[in-house]
Amino acid sequence: MKILRSHYSLDVSSKEFEKNIFISGWVEDIRNIGSIAFIILRDKKGTLQVTALKKKNPELFEKIVSIPRESVISVNGICKKSDKARNGYEIIPDDFKILSKAETPLPLGVVDKVESELDTRLDNRFIDLRKQNIQAIFKIRNEVIASVHDYLKKKDFIEIHTPNIIASSSEGGTDVFKIKYFEKDAFLAQSPQLYKQMMMATGLDRVYEIAWYFRAEDHNTRRHLNESTAVDLEMAFISGEEDIMKILEGLVHSMWMKASECKEEIEILEKKVIVPKLPFKRISYDEAIDILNKNGLELSWGDDFGTEEEKKFGEIMKKKGSEFYFITKYPLEAKPFYTMPEGEKLSRSFDLGCKGVELASGSQRIHDVELLKERIKICGLNPKNFDAYLKTFRYGMPPHGGFGFGIERFLMELLDIKNIRECILFPRDRTRLIP
Numbered sequence: 215m216k217i218l219r220s221h222y223s224l225d226v227s228s229k230e231f232e233k234n235i236f237i238s239g240w241v242e243d244i245r246n247i248g249s250i251a252f253i254i255l256r257d258k259k260g261t262l263q264v265t266a267l268k269k270k271n272p273e274l275f276e277k278i279v280s281i282p283r284e285s286v287i288s289v290n291g292i293c294k295k296s297d298k299a300r301n302g303y304e305i306i307p308d309d310f311k312i313l314s315k316a317e318t319p320l321p322l323g324v325v326d327k328v329e330s331e332l333d334t335r336l337d338n339r340f341i342d343l344r345k346q347n348i349q350a351i352f353k354i355r356n357e358v359i360a361s362v363h364d365y366l367k368k369k370d371f372i373e374i375h376t377p378n379i380i381a382s383s384s385e386g387g388t389d390v391f392k393i394k395y396f397e398k399d400a401f402l403a404q405s406p407q408l409y410k411q412m413m414m415a416t417g418l419d420r421v422y423e424i425a426w427y428f429r430a431e432d433h434n435t436r437r438h439l440n441e442s443t444a445v446d447l448e449m450a451f452i453s454g455e456e457d458i459m460k461i462l463e464g465l466v467h468s469m470w471m472k473a474s475e476c477k478e479e480i481e482i483l484e485k486k487v488i489v490p491k492l493p494f495k496r497i498s499y500d501e502a503i504d505i506l507n508k509n510g511l512e513l514s515w516g517d518d519f520g521t522e523e524e525k526k527f528g529e530i531m532k533k534k535g536s537e538f539y540f541i542t543k544y545p546l547e548a549k550p551f552y553t554m555p556e557g558e559k560l561s562r563s564f565d566l567g568c569k570g571v572e573l574a575s576g577s578q579r580i581h582d583v584e585l586l587k588e589r590i591k592i593c594g595l596n597p598k599n600f601d602a603y604l605k606t607f608r609y610g611m612p613p614h615g616g617f618g619f620g621i622e623r624f625l626m627e628l629l630d631i632k633n634i635r636e637c638i639l640f641p642r643d644r645t646r647l648i649p
């Protein structure tokens with residue numbers, strides 16, 4: 215066996231036929247039919263067949279057929295064109311080496327026909343991620359996030375990174391993880407809200423972050439995580455929330471477009487990705503209430519939309535040909551303290567929905583410090599806890615606004631995935647902290 219050097223990807227080209235090649239990968243399956251054995255090797259590019267012939271080398275044959283599945287091996291051999299092999303070629307081994315022997319039995323099968331329970335899969339996520347269809351989700355995730363950077367760079371945004379350990383809750387409410395920070399109490403950031411707004415006072419007037427959200431939400435649902443990621447954006451010198459909605463719909467469109475180019479992964483997942491048309495429908499909260507009540511619900515003005523209402527609204531909008539829609543101008547009291555009021559009762563806010571699931575929410579923000587202090591108090595919070603944030607509003611703060619757009623929620627809708635836990639590598643939920 216030759217010393218391990220940079221191995222070939224299993225994605226072998228016809229240029230390799232009849233040549234000696236050196237490959238490495240996981241042993242996905244071994245089929246031994248007596249005189250001949252087929253070993254399926256796998257790496258991130260796909261699979262390849264190694265065909266061992268007993269009469270060519272009985273000793274090698276016995277050794278290779280006894281390798282436990284999912285062990286990592288490297289093989290030296292001749293690459294032969296073969297119409298019968300799965301890729302149109304096979305490797306006839308001269309030699310092989312076990313780089314890491316897998317224990318048996320496996321805690322989870324990689325190519326088993328029977329689908330395991332989600333919990334078993336997540337307990338053994340490193341093996342679950344060996345499956346082509348699971349890898350496909352994260353390859354698409356990688357591509358769509360790359361398109362976020364491309365799109366926002368073209369729109370003159372810069373990427374920022376703000377603290378995750380913070381001194382005051384950014385979204386209000388009780389859904390906050392408290393931690394000990396030496397002698398003080400601190401929190402894990404529910405979002406970069408306060409910091410991205412503070413950036414608007416710096417002159418860097420268009421910023422975004424691929425942010426972590428930590429939320430101590432007690433409920434365990436198919437679309438909530440306690441640790442999730444989002445595209446968080448803030449922009450200044452806006453004339454209203456419409457300016458932000460335009461950026462958001464353009465972003466969603468370009469991410470969807472990029473995903474539609476991931477042909478191989480979409481095929482593995484057996485999904486259809488149809489790029490939505492712009493602009494997305496805008497419907498005010500008042501109109502949404504009317505529509506829902508005309509469709510059999512009994513909502514009063516000011517009511518929040520729960521899961522049932524969101525689902526129903528998504529169905530109605532889908533029937534009208536709008537899978538994506540903005541609901542705008544929510545009641546002020548339904549939105550966080552930093553949201554710009556519109557008149558007495560409304561706010562310059564919006565949520566982006568897709569088939570009944572909220573993907574993003576955003577608003578124009580208050581930039582007048584006195585009004586901001588007043589709203590903090592009305593929301594039951596203490597302005598003293600926001601001193602450093604409020605200070606940035608006192609020395610020149612332009613009108614601004616932004617949004618938070620959940621990446622896992624986006625993937626769920628893009629790929630029609632039923633449980634959000636499938637869209638993040640190692641999910642954190644009410645009961646899961648390991649792995």
Ligand code: AMO
Nearest residue numbers: 405407438439442573574575576616617618620623
């Ligand atoms: P909001 O709380 O609505 O807004 O969050 C924005 C988006 O983030 C996603 N999201 C979640 N995804 C999974 N699990 C969760 N627990 C979870 N919580 C939120 C959703 C949601 O639409 N600061 C504002 C945004 C802004 O105004 O800029 C905020 O955090 O897709």
